Amino acid sequence: MRHGPRAGSIEVVVGVMFSGKSEELIRRVRRAIIARRTVQVFKSHLDARYAGLYSVTSHDGGAVDAAPVDSAAEILRLVRPDTSTVAIDEAQFLDHGLVEVATHLADRGARVILAGTDTDFRGEPFGPMGALMCVAEDVTKLRAICVVCGDLACRNQRLVDGRPARYDSPTIMIGGRESYEARCRHCHEVPRADEDQVVML
Ligand code: ADP
Ligand code: ZN
Secondary structure, three states, X not given: OOOOOOOOEEEEEEEOOOOOHHHHHHHHHHHHHHOOXXXXXXXXXXXXXXXXXXXXXXXXXXXXXOEEEOOHHHHHHHOOOOOOEEEEEOHXXXXXXXXXXXXXXXXXXXXXXXXXOOEOOOXXXXXXXXXXXXXXXXXXXXXXXXXXXXXXXXXXXXXXXOEEOOOOOOOOOOOOOEEEEEEOOOOOOOOOHHHHOOOOO
């Protein structure tokens, strides 16, 4: 006879930058620790913001320790058999193998919590986030505040030298001079290459 629901599930927290994904991930991890679960936290090695490579840090300064990984397979290698909660931040930077890894961990009884940006600077689906939302039991979609108009923000505005980055610039910029703002759909700007050209009739 079974007592209560069986363990193992996938939760996804998505949204633009500054929408509070890391805060929410940290909150869920802290509560799992209070519940005396064995927790392991990972994040993409591409994100070294604020406190550096070995923690998940929110824009508000909250933090939990995290192991940097550069592939989904590495997570599978690093998860210990007795770990019951696996949290992964900046999941958009990891490969599509993350869908299979999350599914495998949940099937074997782990609670898997993934946080990531669901759209890139163009407003298009980012890495494995869309597929992760499909296989998850629970999806939380957060929004930030548009810094231009004050509405809810659902887009990442990339700026290079203060100007909107063009559509054809790379999805992931490493060590670049770019910065990001949260903006709503209407204030989001992604100039196409042909918008710079003067049309001669
Ligand atoms: P994410 O992981 O989604 O980038 P964080 O959890 O790191 O977000 O940070 C969320 C915090 O960022 C908010 O609680 C707020 O204090 C701060 N913040 C800064 N700029 C904005 C903004 N434009 N909209 C909403 N929150 C913002
Ligand atoms: Zn706006």
